[in-house]
Amino acid sequence: GIQVEQSPPDLILQEGANSTLRCNFSDSVNNLQWFHQNPWGQLINLFYIPSGTKQNGRLSATTVATERYSLLYISSSQTTDSGVYFCAVERGSSNTGKLIFGQGTTLQVKP
């Protein structure tokens, strides 16, 4: 099956710093989503981005489908950005909606 690898596994930042999270996947995809899991366990949709670039406030994401990776950028980080960031993909030949999740990047933003 398709493999999803996220890096780095852990990241500690000072408030105000910028960061880049990476998601590599081993096959073509027709769905790629970024999620933020907050300390209470809730999953928050950040981006639906199977290709191209999107921005939402301090966050932006880029997916280069031909090279099988996606990047999540966090600028001017805040303590509320802390939590786990997941990348999830659906294999390109599938239309089942079955998402395969990476292991996540745990981000801690210190005041």
Add this chain to the structure above:
Amino acid sequence: DADVTQTPRNRITKTGKRIMLECSQTKGHDRMYWYRQDPGLGLRLIYYSFDVKDINKGEISDGYSVSRQAQAKFSLSLESAIPNQTALYFCATSDFGPVGSYNEQFFGPGTRLTVL
């Protein structure tokens, strides 16, 4: 009101008990999913359903069953709970479209289940 709701939010049960987790959605989506998350890991798919009469096994369906009672409701049952089913359980929904169309998934708040 939340678009995808799950009940209960927390549950502690004993080995061998039957337990049901419920999911409801007001998004009008046809597709519904149940995922499980173990500590420190990503989510894994248990079952999914494309409509009321459609049930499909996911990656880790053993020990679980589901029921799609209506378009808006999808229940997950543990017939005889065991301690290694202790996990965070998520329900999700998505719309239906051709391959490559907009199939973003939306998740409920999760149910934290502990099996003693």
